[in-house]
């Protein structure tokens with residue numbers, strides 16, 4: 001039995017921020033993805049420190065929700081934070097950026113509104129492009145990337161930020177087919193190719209994204225995924 005459990009829906013989205021770290025660390029973990037068990041875990045957690053939603057991380061008897069808090073907990077356990085003090089703060093900023101980007105793409109989980117082609121175009125050309133520009137520029141700020149074989153957000157090996165950005169690009173490129181659009185951000189495109197090829201990432205994706213596309217675990221799922229798919233003008237390239 002594993003000491004680490006991730007409670008999350010059968011989609012990729014926020015759960016992958018945690019799963020990529022565990023896969024890279026080579027640490028076995030359990031996953032719980034069905035409604036009754038997730039509801040039970042959230043209810044059980046009420047006896048301890050209060051939690052609100054999944055992803056819910058359980059390490060031994062410790063539990064926490066809020067994806068960035070859970071990511072940080074695992075990153076500390078498996079030494080996937082940058083080492084420099086200022087970089088630690090910038091890394092947290094980047095993770096929170098990633099969580100904001102997820103909320104923007106999905107209109108906060110689609111609770112209040114769905115996309116239309118017009119609204120999506122405005123978002124894709126405006127706010128989303130601005131966010132991707134931030135990610136692309138940040139990659140250019142790592143001095144180690146100048147002569148490196150593989151590029152990362154901080155230093156010369158992956159941190160939790162790299163896996164967070166990967167989780168976003170997986171949706172934009174592989175799920176929604178925005179290949180040419182993301183291709184306008186050269187460092188980000190290169191980064192996505194390199195990160196996608198990592199054995200730990202390929203291992204997780206072989207389960208989540210098997211050859212038969214109809215069997216893929218959805219990226220964000222639900223009505224909001226459908227509304228993104230029907231609003232994007234660029235056809236799927238996959």
Ligand SMILES: N[C@@H](CCC(=O)N[C@@H](CS)C(=O)NCC(=O)O)C(=O)O
Nearest residue numbers: 014053054055065066067068099109
């Ligand atoms: N800010 C939270 C968002 C949590 C969240 O919205 N979780 C979604 C799945 S990604 C959910 O299951 N929401 C159910 C709910 O809000 O009741 C985080 O980063 O973990």
